[in-house]
Amino acid sequence: MRARRALLYMPGDDLRKIQKAAGLQVDCVVMDLEDAVATHCKDEARKVTASALGSLDFGGSERLVRINSFVSGQAEDDLRAVLPARPDGILLSKTTQPADLVRLDELIRRAEMEHGWPENSILMIAILENALGIVNLAEICRAGGSRLSALVCGGEDLAADMNAIRSRDARELFYARSAVVLHAAAFRLQAIDMVCTDFTDPGLAAQEARAGMQMGFSGKQIIHPNQVEPVQSAFTPDEDEIVYAMQIIRQFEHSIQNGHAAFALDGAMVDLPVVIRARSLLERARAGGKIE
Numbered sequence: 001m002r003a004r005r006a007l008l009y010m011p012g013d014d015l016r017k018i019q020k021a022a023g024l025q026v027d028c029v030v031m032d033l034e035d036a037v038a039t040h041c042k043d044e045a046r047k048v049t050a051s052a053l054g055s056l057d058f059g060g061s062e063r064l065v066r067i068n069s070f071v072s073g074q075a076e077d078d079l080r081a082v083l084p085a086r087p088d089g090i091l092l093s094k095t096t097q098p099a100d101l102v103r104l105d106e107l108i109r110r111a112e113m114e115h116g117w118p119e120n121s122i123l124m125i126a127i128l129e130n131a132l133g134i135v136n137l138a139e140i141c142r143a144g145g146s147r148l149s150a151l152v153c154g155g156e157d158l159a160a161d162m163n164a165i166r167s168r169d170a171r172e173l174f175y176a177r178s179a180v181v182l183h184a185a186a187f188r189l190q191a192i193d194m195v196c197t198d199f200t201d202p203g204l205a206a207q208e209a210r211a212g213m214q215m216g217f218s219g220k221q222i223i224h225p226n227q228v229e230p231v232q233s234a235f236t237p238d239e240d241e242i243v244y245a246m247q248i249i250r251q252f253e254h255s256i257q258n259g260h261a262a263f264a265l266d267g268a269m270v271d272l273p274v275v276i277r278a279r280s281l282l283e284r285a286r287a288g289g290k291i292e
Ligand code: COA
Pocket: 008, 009, 010, 011, 016, 017, 018, 020, 021, 032, 035, 036, 195, 199, 223, 224, 225
């Protein structure tokens, strides 16, 4: 699976920021047509985003567009403008019910057919950022089918919808974030954590990223270039972790050959769940380009 450790947003009508983002070594660039764009600038943002997709070299970054929700009445216009420029994927804001993804899938499929692109070449990512979306998670994941690649937890909108007051450790969002991780795991999707809105303190973004990774998130939304490095490294295993994971897997294989499914390593028991975690750590290291 592609690494999506950091998803960097910028307003879809801000060409300077899109150009800057294209030059960064960030896993995903998200051109926003939703809340970062004023209502009277939506058309301009669609034009700028479509033209950036067609003309800029984004290097190894995934090229994504966040569109407005279907209830806003703007989503169809967003898609009409950006799909011909062939983004790698569409993030649907305020995904609330299964019908949202059924509709998005249908519109993308139609564009793929019209242009003769392979089926499922443009992926969907669902943003869960209201209470109903969290309550409907299982049905939403089912409706997403094979085009759905990841779930994103939108912290600020969710807190507003829940009447919660945001705190530094986000305890008011713990249930919802955990629900997103759990459903992502159940449906074999990636889970992307909320934004750290304080972009003046990259250390805070790193700290939040580590906390999210411990919960099972595979990446985090970011809003400023200075959050790229701290967040991407937080989601990338370091040398010691990689060496230890390899040791666990090697010794497990040896132990199994000798008829033992559990063994001791450095005073702790190793059995299959530990091995599975070691394998997934190596997968993250591979996705992050640390190992072949
Ligand atoms: N993507 C790409 N480049 C960005 C960027 C982003 N998200 N945010 C800032 N930059 C660039 C700026 O253009 C600036 O470069 P420049 O001086 O060469 O033009 C540099 O990084 C430093 O920016 P800074 O002055 O610290 O921030 P700012 O005041 O220009 O912008 C925000 C602050 C919050 C408005 C800006 O970071 C932003 O627009 N973030 C994304 C907002 C968004 O898309 N929200 C929706 C999702 S939650």
